[in-house]
Amino acid sequence: MKEIKNRSDCPVSFSLDFLGDKWTLLILRDIIIHDKSTYNQFLYSAEKIATNILADRLAMLDKHGFLTKEISAEKRSSAVYRVTEKTVDLIPIIMELNLWGAKYNPSGDQGLVDELKTDKEGTIRKYQQKFRPSSH
Amino acid sequence: MKEIKNRSDCPVSFSLDFLGDKWTLLILRDIIIHDKSTYNQFLYSAEKIATNILADRLAMLDKHGFLTKEISAEKRSSAVYRVTEKTVDLIPIIMELNLWGAKYNPSGDQGLVDELKTDKEGTIRKYQQKFRPSSH
Numbered sequence: 001m002k003e004i005k006n007r008s009d010c011p012v013s014f015s016l017d018f019l020g021d022k023w024t025l026l027i028l029r030d031i032i033i034h035d036k037s038t039y040n041q042f043l044y045s046a047e048k049i050a051t052n053i054l055a056d057r058l059a060m061l062d063k064h065g066f067l068t069k070e071i072s073a074e075k076r077s078s079a080v081y082r083v084t085e086k087t088v089d090l091i092p093i094i095m096e097l098n099l100w101g102a103k104y105n106p107s108g109d110q111g112l113v114d115e116l117k118t119d120k121e122g123t124i125r126k127y128q129q130k131f132r133p134s135s136h
Numbered sequence: 137m138k139e140i141k142n143r144s145d146c147p148v149s150f151s152l153d154f155l156g157d158k159w160t161l162l163i164l165r166d167i168i169i170h171d172k173s174t175y176n177q178f179l180y181s182a183e184k185i186a187t188n189i190l191a192d193r194l195a196m197l198d199k200h201g202f203l204t205k206e207i208s209a210e211k212r213s214s215a216v217y218r219v220t221e222k223t224v225d226l227i228p229i230i231m232e233l234n235l236w237g238a239k240y241n242p243s244g245d246q247g248l249v250d251e252l253k254t255d256k257e258g259t260i261r262k263y264q265q266k267f268r269p270s271s272h
Binding site: 006007008009010011012013014015016017019020021022023025026029033045046047048086089090092093094096097098099100101102103104105107108109110112113 | 142143144145146147148149150151152153155156157158159161162165169181182183184222225226228229230232233234235236237238239240241243244245246248249
């Protein structure tokens with residue numbers, strides 16, 4: 001895993017120090033939107049992430065507190081990843097990426113777009129509440 | 137410049153096909169937030185982008201319609217880059233990256249945070265209107 005070096009004190013740059021690659025936010029999308037939680041589930045997503053990249057990004061996300069990892073006593077491969085508040089706070093970014101991508105790739109999946117266009121704040125809150133049991 | 141290959145029909149993935157790296161959104165940040173428009177201005181930003189990466193990303197952004205490039209008749213180095221609607225539509229993503237980065241790096245620059253927290257929609261609209269003269 002590459003060390004993360006903060007390039008400046010700009011908050012956009014700080015976010016991209018962690019999230020600026022083609023894969024990290026897709027793993028988090030899988031958890032947040034598609035309710036996935038294991039290595040194998042991430043591996044079999046449509047984008048076909050490579051095993052070394054997946055392992056690297058999961059290690060980074062664990063190390064920097066985006067995910068927690070519960071390892072089953074019997075089977076190492078069945079570790080379950082759960083998001084922390086740091087990732088729940090990324091949901092607005094993921095939803096904005098969804099809206100932009102749906103607009104500029106109109107032949108792609110438009111699944112969440114209607115909901116986001118009708119009530120963006122409410123949709124974001126709904127997804128955040130899935131991972132914030134205390135706020136129900 | 138690497139060819140951009142769309143990995144799936146997921147809109148989040150589509151967005152990251154273009155934007156998923158550490159530098160592309162920083163160049164667009166420079167134009168949108170810091171009113172920069174030339175190669176040299178981008179080059180001297182705090183993150184110290186390498187010349188080959190900057191040239192590569194500007195070519196990608198030009199090719200895929202995120203920026204237009206006006207080349208001065210006298211001096212090639214004085215090309216002026218301007219954002220298109222495709223980039224104006226990225227402003228919500230950049231602002232959400234700003235909010236997240238400011239929250240998780242509280243010792244960094246908090247410049248836009250108060251404004252975004254007070255009126256996120258209005259702040260986004262204000263920046264978008266800078267680049268949409270017709271909507272004034």
